[in-house]
Amino acid sequence: MAKILMVIDDLAEDLELYYPYYRLMEDGHEVIMAANKKGMDFKGKYGVPYSSTMSYDEVNIDEFSGLLIPGGWAPDKIRRYEAVLDIVRKFDEQKKPIGQICHAGWVAISADILRGRNVTSTPGIKDDMINAGSNWSNMPVIVDENLVSSRWPKDLPEYMKVYIEVLNKFLGK
Amino acid sequence: MAKILMVIDDLAEDLELYYPYYRLMEDGHEVIMAANKKGMDFKGKYGVPYSSTMSYDEVNIDEFSGLLIPGGWAPDKIRRYEAVLDIVRKFDEQKKPIGQICHAGWVAISADILRGRNVTSTPGIKDDMINAGSNWSNMPVIVDENLVSSRWPKDLPEYMKVYIEVLNKFLGK
Secondary structure, three states: OOOEEOOOOEEHHHHHHHHHHHHHHOOOEEEEEOOOOOOOOOEEEOOEEOOOOHHHHHHOOHHHHHHHHHHEEEHHHOOOOOOHHHHHHHHHHHHOEEEEEEEHHHHHHHHOOOOOOOOOHHHHHHHHHHHHHOOOOHHHHHHHHEEEOOOOOOHHHHHHHHHHHHHHOOOOO | OEEEEOOOOEEEEEHHHHHHHHHHHOOOOEEEEEEOOOOOOEEOOOOOEOOOOEEEHHHHHHHOOOEOOOEEOHHHHHHHHHHHHHHHHHHHHHHOEEEEEHHHHHHHHHHHHOOOEEEEEHHHHHHHHHHOOOEEEOOOOOEOOOOOOEEEHHHHHHHHHHHHHEEEEEEOO
16 A cells, blocks of 8 residues: 655645545555645635645655645645645656646646646646646546646546556556 | 435535545446435535435436435435435335435434444434434444445545445445
């Protein structure tokens, strides 16, 4: 069983945060929520609460097999921390599965990992995704090597099915 | 692939409604949300929206292989409709998997299907569950034949893992 890192901040899309969180736990994995500071309490767009149990500075990338970035407004906040962008780049360099849904693409843009990659996102940030050098399509899920992207809550079943396939392949299962 | 019925009303616990909904879709099943009236828009305790696409009167039990009852305050409303209690009793008589989490036990109480059954629920309604004749325990998930019960959102990964096992057994998979 693996450890998965989820980067969080205030106003994530509640289901885009919690569906992947519980889904990976269902498969026996441990999901750690990390933020700029440890022990911070946040609320999603609708008000569902969640908390950070690790700070970005404490993240030891070698311990983790995958990364998840939720959507909502949280990515607008998450992308402002250089520590997160460094984390995202290292996960990507090590080909560890990165899952990004909805507005999560903003974080990948600021980490500058999208050049030439096939991705999707909420159509709302399509222009930002294209300007960052990606090949953007309007599809429920797109896989580009270790990068798994999706659009919105209704895609969650398909998104997680594919993310888990990519994760299991990475884990050699 | 099967059709699963979810009975809904206002103020369900958002994750207890949506995690099972998306999880069963991930396995290829169709989940239909039914309420007293079709086409009604509801919001969960935190405000996540959902809608009914079928009325209780339109439910043809023979089409469905399983039933899900979310928690939150919705069960306090759902249990007031005789049509729902009739649906619950018929699913139970036909040994079709019934999933109930948190306060969902109130609906099973009013359908009077709990006598002598092993169940759990949020500890908040423990007394109601015991008074309805059940053998109540404080456990993440309890299975009694076709009846799968659970306590709260943190149990969702374990709850769905077990519900899906019971469903797959019912479907002969």
